[in-house]
Every structure is written in C-alpha cells, then in structure tokens.
Amino acid sequence: MSKLPVQPATPSFYLASSSPRRKELLAQLGYQFDIVIPDIEEQQQATELPLSYVQRLSQQKALAGVSLISHTEHAKRPVLGADTIVVVDEKVLEKPQDYRDFQQMLRALSGRQHQVMTSVTVAMGEQYKTQTVVTDVWFKALTEQEIDDYWHTGEPCDKAGGYGIQGIGGRFVSRIEGSFHAVMGLPLLETDELLKEFIISNQ
Numbered sequence: 323m324s325k326l327p328v329q330p331a332t333p334s335f336y337l338a339s340s341s342p343r344r345k346e347l348l349a350q351l352g353y354q355f356d357i358v359i360p361d362i363e364e365q366q367q368a369t370e371l372p373l374s375y376v377q378r379l380s381q382q383k384a385l386a387g388v389s390l391i392s393h394t395e396h397a398k399r400p401v402l403g404a405d406t407i408v409v410v411d412e413k414v415l416e417k418p419q420d421y422r423d424f425q426q427m428l429r430a431l432s433g434r435q436h437q438v439m440t441s442v443t444v445a446m447g448e449q450y451k452t453q454t455v456v457t458d459v460w461f462k463a464l465t466e467q468e469i470d471d472y473w474h475t476g477e478p479c480d481k482a483g484g485y486g487i488q489g490i491g492g493r494f495v496s497r498i499e500g501s502f503h504a505v506m507g508l509p510l511l512e513t514d515e516l517l518k519e520f521i522i523s524n525q
Contacts, residue, residue, distance in 0.1 A: 335400040335444075335517060338387035343488065344404060347508040353517065358401065360386030364416070372409045372439060377452055379405035380441035388445050400446040400520040406507045408483025410436040415483040424473055427484040431494075433463035438483070440504040444516040451519070453512040457500025459487070464494060 336358045337348060348355060362382050366375045383403030391397055408415040410430050418424035430436075441454040477491060478484040485491030487498075487505045501509045 334396075335402060335521065336387050336391060336396070338383040338401050338403040341404075341507055343486075343507045347503055347506060347510060348402075348513070351510060351514055351517075355402075356396075356399075358387045358390050360390060360403075362386055364405070366414055372407060372412065372414050372437075373454065373456075375414065376405050376407045376439045376441040377443075377454055379403075380443040380454075381445075381450060381452055384443040384445035384450055388447065398446065400444050400517065402442065402444050402513070402517065404440065404442045404508055404513075406438060406440040406482050406504075408436060408438055410434075417480055417482055418478060418484045421473055424478055424484045425469060428464055428469045428472070431461045431464075431483065431485075432469075433461060435460050436483070438500075438505045440501075440507060440509055442509065442513050442516060444520045446520050451516060453509075453516060455501050455504040455509040455512055457498055457502075457504050459495060459505060460497040461494045462496045468494075 335355050337344060337355050338358050338360050340359050360383055362379065364379060380403045383405065384401050387401035387403060391399065415427050418427055436459055438457045438459055439454060441452060443450055443452040472478060472490060475490050477486055477489050485494065487495055498505065503510045
C-alpha cells in the first residue's frame with residue numbers, strides 16, 4: 323500500500339494577537355505559527371483619520387511583536403499584526419463599553435451602509451509591509467427587540483462595532499462589497515501574499 327508523501331512544515335512566524343478568529347483564519351491558510359501578545363493601547367488620536375488609525379495599530383502590533391522576540395532564538399521570524407475597525411460617518415466604532423454604548427452602535431448601523439477596515443502588517447527586523455482592505459457592509463433595519471436580544475447572546479461584547487459577521491450578527495447583514503474574511507478580522511488573500519513575501523525572503 324503506497325503512502326502519501328509527507329508535506330514539509332510551513333515556515334513559522336508569530337501572530338501578534340490573541341484573537342481566536344485570526345487564529346482560525348490563519349489555520350485555514352495552512353500555516354503553522356506561534357503567538358506573541360504585545361501590549362498596545364488602542365486609542366484613536368484626535369486628528370487621526372480612521373484609515374491611518376487602523377494602519378498604525380497593525381504596524382505597532384507587528385513591530386512590538388518583533389521587539390518581544392528580538393532576544394530569542396526566533397528573532398528572525400516574521401511577525402504578523404492586524405487590526406479591524408468599524409466606521410460609520412467617519413466615526414470609528416470600537417468594542418462596546420456597555421449595553422448603552424452597544425445600543426447606540428447598532429442604531430447607527432441599522433438600515434444603512436458602513437465600512438469595515440482591516441489592516442495587516444508583516445514585520446521582520448526593521449522591515450515591514452502593510453496592506454489594508456476596506457469592505458462596505460449594509461445592515462437591514464433593526465428593531466429595538468432585535469438589538470436587545472442580540473446583546474443578551476453575549477456575542478457583541480468583544481467585537482468592533484458591536485457585531486460579528488461570522489456569528490449571530492451575520493443575520494443583520496443584507497449585503498457586502500469586499501472581503502468577508504477581512505470583516506471577520508483577516509483578509510486571506512492579502513495576508514497570504516504578505517506572509518509568502520517575508521517567509522521566502524527569510525529562507
């Protein structure tokens with residue numbers, strides 16, 4: 323009986339995130355990776371545009387990850403950092419602080435279009451490269467009962483904009499233009515291209 327050929331291990335890198343969704347998406351791409359969790363303050367500056375904000379966060383996470391591993395035997399591994407924000411009327415909707423904050427977010431998204439911006443940065447040493455994907459998302463009109471019921475599922479608490487498209491919150495989405503996976507937290511195409519570029523250069 324013939325045996326299937328053993329596939330070589332995918333070159334390793336570090337993911338600078340504790341997000342279970344990003345771990346799942348990277349696993350879909352077939353990569354093997356380790357986790358490093360940098361301490362980055364996610365606070366938009368007063369004059370900072372949403373696009374600049376999300377790009378800065380992804381870059382800071384990746385570069386902070388590089389710093390954390392710089393004195394280890396894996397110092398030459400690439401580090402991937404990513405961040406996702408929800409934007410409506412040029413205002414960034416962060417993770418809801420409480421029920422009232424969540425209500426205001428869902429009311430703002432109800433029956434209209436918003437944008438989800440996901441920025442991905444891969445860094446190695448002092449070199450880094452960033453790609454950002456902007457996806458347009460439309461919500462159906464929501465009732466107050468739907469908003470209240472969704473809060474009590476517990477799903478919105480750790481989600482930018484107060485919803486998760488891959489979970490129960492997907493029932494509110496009537497249409498998207500762009501990358502579904504970017505809305506989840508990691509655009510697969512762009513992430514794969516960045517990782518391959520850095521992994522090949524490290525071989």
